[in-house]
Amino acid sequence: MPEDELASWAARYSYPGDSDIEQVVAPARARGYLVRREFLALCRWKTPRSQPRCRRNRDDYVREVTRAALSTKNEELKIRALLLLEGVSWPTASVILHFCDRGKYPILDIRALWSVGLRRVPHYTFPLWRDYTGFIRTVSARTRLSMRTIDRALWQYSKARQT
Numbered sequence: 297m298p299e300d301e302l303a304s305w306a307a308r309y310s311y312p313g314d315s316d317i318e319q320v321v322a323p324a325r326a327r328g329y330l331v332r333r334e335f336l337a338l339c340r341w342k343t344p345r346s347q348p349r350c351r352r353n354r355d356d357y358v359r360e361v362t363r364a365a366l367s368t369k370n371e372e373l374k375i376r377a378l379l380l381l382e383g384v385s386w387p388t389a390s391v392i393l394h395f396c397d398r399g400k401y402p403i404l405d406i407r408a409l410w411s412v413g414l415r416r417v418p419h420y421t422f423p424l425w426r427d428y429t430g431f432i433r434t435v436s437a438r439t440r441l442s443m444r445t446i447d448r449a450l451w452q453y454s455k456a457r458q459t
Contacts, residue, residue: 297411299439302449308456309448317341321395329363330396331355339383342391349383357381366397372422386420400443402432407454408447
């Protein structure tokens, strides 16, 4: 999608619970880890289908895994640590980083990937996530738009245009 249309597409974005989720995770961002209730809310926001598996994670495990992921500077460890949580796949791990980490992380989503030109459902890997994250960070720096704005735009563009 054209970069000069990002803000326009983001303004059209609508997703149930989007504004609520940012309020739910604000305390986690401040403290540096998620508690189980916040973790489950994020997982439900991304994909309600994962809830039965996500509920298997104990509160102490959620706290420690997310503390490790949100505190490390190593990008590979950051995302892979989150994959240790039951029910958490690459897209859900990217949601946790997007909303909770102080760094800039995009949401790895089929809609967003389609909007940047990837037309097949990918096999998620660290190189894919790393390259996509770098690309979206570059777009963010070039356009001076937040990661959240870009994510909303890419999702909405796909929703409106993808067949």
